Amino acid sequence: MRPHRPIRRVKLILPALTEATSPYWRPIKYSLFPPLGLATLAAYLDPNLEICLQDEHVERLNLDDDSDLVIIQVYITNAYRAYAIADHYRTRGAYVVLGGLHVTSLPEEAAPHADTIFLGPGEDTFPQFLKDLAVGNPRRQYQSSVRTLEGIPPIRRDLIQRHRYLVPNSIVVSRGCPHHCTFCYKDAFFTGGRGYYTQMVDDALAEISRLPGRHLYFLDDHLLGNVRFARELFRGMRGMNRVFQGAATVDSILRDDLIEEAAAAGLRSIFVGFETLSSDGLRNAHKRQNLGRDYQEVTRRLDSLGIMINGSFVFGLDGEDPDVFARTVDWAVESGITTATFHILTPYPGTALYADMQKQNRLITDNWDLYDTRNVVYRPIGLRPDELKRGYDWAYRTFYRWSSIFKASSAHSTAKHSLKHFFYSTGWKKFERAWDWVIRVKQLSQMRPLLEAVLAPLNQSRSNFSSEDVTRSRHPIELWEPSWPNAKVESTIASS
Numbered sequence: 098m099r100p101h102r103p104i105r106r107v108k109l110i111l112p113a114l115t116e117a118t119s120p121y122w123r124p125i126k127y128s129l130f131p132p133l134g135l136a137t138l139a140a141y142l143d144p145n146l147e148i149c150l151q152d153e154h155v156e157r158l159n160l161d162d163d164s165d166l167v168i169i170q171v172y173i174t175n176a177y178r179a180y181a182i183a184d185h186y187r188t189r190g191a192y193v194v195l196g197g198l199h200v201t202s203l204p205e206e207a208a209p210h211a212d213t214i215f216l217g218p219g220e221d222t223f224p225q226f227l228k229d230l231a232v233g234n235p236r237r238q239y240q241s242s243v244r245t246l247e248g249i250p251p252i253r254r255d256l257i258q259r260h261r262y263l264v265p266n267s268i269v270v271s272r273g274c275p276h277h278c279t280f281c282y283k284d285a286f287f288t289g290g291r292g293y294y295t296q297m298v299d300d301a302l303a304e305i306s307r308l309p310g311r312h313l314y315f316l317d318d319h320l321l322g323n324v325r326f327a328r329e330l331f332r333g334m335r336g337m338n339r340v341f342q343g344a345a346t347v348d349s350i351l352r353d354d355l356i357e358e359a360a361a362a363g364l365r366s367i368f369v370g371f372e373t374l375s376s377d378g379l380r381n382a383h384k385r386q387n388l389g390r391d392y393q394e395v396t397r398r399l400d401s402l403g404i405m406i407n408g409s410f411v412f413g414l415d416g417e418d419p420d421v422f423a424r425t426v427d428w429a430v431e432s433g434i435t436t437a438t439f440h441i442l443t444p445y446p447g448t449a450l451y452a453d454m455q456k457q458n459r460l461i462t463d464n465w466d467l468y469d470t471r472n473v474v475y476r477p478i479g480l481r482p483d484e485l486k487r488g489y490d491w492a493y494r495t496f497y498r499w500s501s502i503f504k505a506s507s508a509h510s511t512a513k514h515s516l517k518h519f520f521y522s523t524g525w526k527k528f529e530r531a532w533d534w535v536i537r538v539k540q541l542s543q544m545r546p547l548l549e550a551v552l553a554p555l556n557q558s559r560s561n562f563s564s565e566d567v568t569r570s571r572h573p574i575e576l577w578e579p580s581w582p583n584a585k586v587e588s589t590i591a592s593s
């Protein structure tokens with residue numbers, strides 16, 4: 098261990114993802130959510146310390162300071178930038194710690210750039226590290242094993258510069274997911290302990306009531322993953338007058354009446370991992386929860402509740418042919434999917450998919466900057482790499498062209514949902530310059546009330562309606578129509 102100076106100044110940094118310098122860079126996408134993980138860790142620090150949290154996506158980093166402890170969050174595509182910042186601070190004598198998804202996947206790669214590295218979630222290991230540091234005995238590596246969210250201190254949201262984000266009220270009430278898809282980060286990140294756990298309902302409700310405004314975005318991998326927890330949460334949220342967005346799986350939407358409870362609590366748009374229309378693809382990816390499910394029924398059900406859909410799709414699963422792009426886009430447009438997030442299959446280190454690809458010698462690069470789901474980093478079967486890349490680009494272009502937006506918007510059961518869809522989708526993809534301008538003149542927070550208004554029920558008293566109201570109504574959307582003139586500014590926000 099290097100000797101370190103007394104800790105007075107602490108800096109937490111989220112380095113920019115590599116897209117910041119790529120043609121895919123969309124300032125609005127990266128001005129959505131604040132660095133929640135770092136604000137969670139900051140809650141364990143002595144509040145009397147001088148603490149600064151910087152997010153390179155929304156501000157220029159000041160690297161010319163004499164922080165004593167530097168805490169850096171490492172994603173796969175900010176890894177090189179994170180290491181450079183870490184090296185810089187170490188030469189200045191700071192004690193540097195690294196953690197997050199990529200450090201957990203590749204600890205040997207990260208370790209030379211840090212005094213201490215962290216594997217897995219930080220709620221148990223980070224406070225232990227602070228104790229060890231205080232007595233001059235920190236370890237080189239901490240591996241999380243105790244997985245609980247009970248009794249965690251309130252997130253240091255005061256360190257977040259709310260005005261720089263469209264969605265400062267992002268929140269997570271669970272960690273992980275009950276499923277085991279082979280391409281997902283989840284099993285690797287949660288090795289050594291539970292892979293899915295929730296907060297206590299009362300703690301989650303308390304956190305929600307601390308958040309100003311109306312709009313919330315749940316960043317949980319699977320908001321409906323624990324039926325009992327979710328049901329109690331949604332019942333507790335009724336009457337809180339919130340509107341929210343979140344993510345869930347196909348099976349959980351079809352399973353029971355939980356989605357109605359969610360709608361009654363204020364759910365207005367949902368990220369759904371459809372991934373592929375092929376049963377073989379689902380089977381290979383161990384996405385069993387989607388197998389044999391009627392995707393059309395998912396869209397019908399959400400449509401009937403007036404919930405917009407952000408559909409997630411992966412291209413490049415083994416055995417796909419060049420028709421997969423048109424098939425997928427056609428289905429998404431015809432089914433009235435509001436926004437789509439397409440991904441090129443990406444084997445993240447640590448996943449079962451990565452191990453398979455490595456065994457089969459199919460990985461073509463280990464340049465992590467390319468692991469952003471927009472580049473082909475492996476040899477596909479059934480498609481050439483250039484076909485896959487072109488098909489992916491084509492899918493985005495085609496899904497978001499005006500004619501597709503018109504067609505998808507008109508696939509709903511009510512004219513009002515159609516309009517809502519239209520403004521939502523165009524607001525997200527067709528006003529890039531306007532968003533850039535709003536961000537440049539630092540007026541993003543001015544857009545927030547509009548976002549809330551768009552997602553809000555038209556009639557305030559309606560926000561207390563029950564799930565019985567929803568199931569009784571032939572067109573439940575009529576219970577909470579938004580005010581259309583404002584609808585332009587709504588953001589869709591793919592959670593990933």
Ligand code: B12
Nearest residue numbers: 130131133134170174195196197215218219282445470593
């Ligand atoms: C918000 C988010 C984003 C934001 C990120 C900016 C931000 N402000 O965080 C935006 C919209 C920009 C984004 C973009 C993308 N994302 Co994203 N995103 C998320 C999401 C939904 C939530 C992150 C979060 O806040 N979690 C909650 C906090 C509390 O957890 P946390 O950040 O992990 O922090 C904890 C630990 O990691 C740890 N920790 C973290 N850092 C450190 C440091 C130290 C020192 C210590 C001790 C501990 C520690 O402690 C924290 C508390 O436990 C996650 C899914 C998820 N549920 O985590 C996906 C996720 C991170 N995204 C993912 C993906 C694939 C993407 C995209 C590639 C998608 C795309 N094609 O556009 C892009 C680009 C990302 C990239 N190039 O790497 C994947 C990552 C896969 C991987 N292995 O890297 C995830 C896991 C989604 C998924 N289920 O697959 N994303």
Ligand code: SF4
Nearest residue numbers: 274276277278281318
């Ligand atoms: S359902 Fe989603 S979050 Fe859960 S393991 Fe599969 S891809 Fe990951």
